[in-house]
Amino acid sequence: MGIATAGYTSPNLNKLTAYRNMPIMANSVWTRTLTDDEIEACGFRSTIFMTDTRKLRYYYRFLPEKRLQIGSRSAISGADAQNPRHLQIVQEAIARKFPALAGIETPFFSHGWMDISHDMMPRIVQPDPKQSVFYAQGYSGNGVSFSAYASKQMATLIAGEKIKEADLPIFSSPLPSHPLRPLRRLGQRALYKYFQVLDTVR
Ligand SMILES: Cc1cc2nc3c(=O)[nH]c(=O)nc-3n(C[C@H](O)[C@H](O)[C@H](O)COP(=O)(O)OP(=O)(O)OC[C@H]3O[C@@H](n4cnc5c(N)ncnc54)[C@H](O)[C@@H]3O)c2cc1C
Incomplete structure (x- = not known):
């Protein structure tokens, strides 16, 4: 069995993966399409992703379709994930970082669990050689590219190579x-x- 369910891995699935990740909620917000004046006022010159240097970082990108996408950490519990407060926090960040976009409509908002490992390092392993169980997870928020690599490596291990x-x-x-x-x-x-x-104090 190969387990690749990241932050959605139930503790009941298998003892070998139970509580080995700390699921952390992250979110992402998309603005409406920006006007040319807004793009100019924000100084968007490229579509390369950016992140700030806060402890609770915001990550953002001016998309080719001319929207701003921006996200950050979100609710502590899944039950609180839909609380409009979390959208509001990102909207306030937009206004702080890009005053020309203060109050802009944000028609799309999503959130999800990330698989944060306790040492911030991923693992691609067969943790117990006696059991035919493999897992690839613990990407700690950096899994978009790494999970593709990790899944190939896990497939190699499963094939016995x-x-x-x-x-x-x-x-x-x-x-x-x-x-x-x-x-x-x-x-x-x-x-x-x-x-x-x-x-706040930095
Ligand atoms: C809002 C947000 C922003 C992020 N931003 C970035 C970023 O900018 N850069 C970056 O590198 N990473 C980012 N990540 C993290 C990245 O998305 C994950 O690390 C990556 O998707 C993990 O890949 P995965 O295939 O292991 O797991 P996932 O993409 O989480 O996929 C797990 C799959 O398992 C399925 N599953 C769950 N339970 C079961 C079950 N019991 N049986 C069968 N299937 C099941 C799920 O439906 C899902 O399809 C972000 C995550 C979030 C939530």
Whole structure:
């Protein structure tokens, strides 16, 4: 069995993957199409993605279709994910970063879980040689390109073939668990508050 369900991996699926990732909610917002004046006022010259240097980073991109896409960390719990507060936080960030777009319509808003590993490193492993279970996950927010590579490597392992870099820890060690697992969400809440303060005073 190859497990590739990232932040959506249920703790009940398999003991080998249970609680090995901390699912973190991230979101993304799309503005309406920008006018030429707005594009000029924002100084958008390229469609290369950008990120700021905050602790709770915003990542954004001026898209070829002339919309701004921007996102950041979101709710702590899945139950709170639809809370309009999280959309509002991103809308306020748009106004701060791009004053010409303050109050702009944002017709599209999405959110989802990311698979954050406890040491921020992914793993592509067969964690127990006695069990025919493989997993590729723990991309920690960087899985768009890496998961394509990881899935090829996991397929190679499942086929029983050797991979060149097999002695790297991402192939030779399982995802670490966390000694304070039941308190992780409390810790996340406290950390978000702390990061918010750091981001405000910097
Ligand atoms: C809002 C947001 C923004 C992001 N931005 C970036 C970014 O800018 N750059 C970047 O590199 N990464 C980004 N990521 C992270 C990236 O999307 C993930 O790391 C990557 O998609 C993980 O790939 P994956 O194929 O392992 O898992 P996923 O893409 O999560 O796919 C898992 C699949 O498993 C399926 N699944 C779940 N449970 C089961 C089950 N029980 N049985 C069968 N199938 C199941 C799901 O339906 C899904 O299709 C972002 C994620 C989010 C949510």
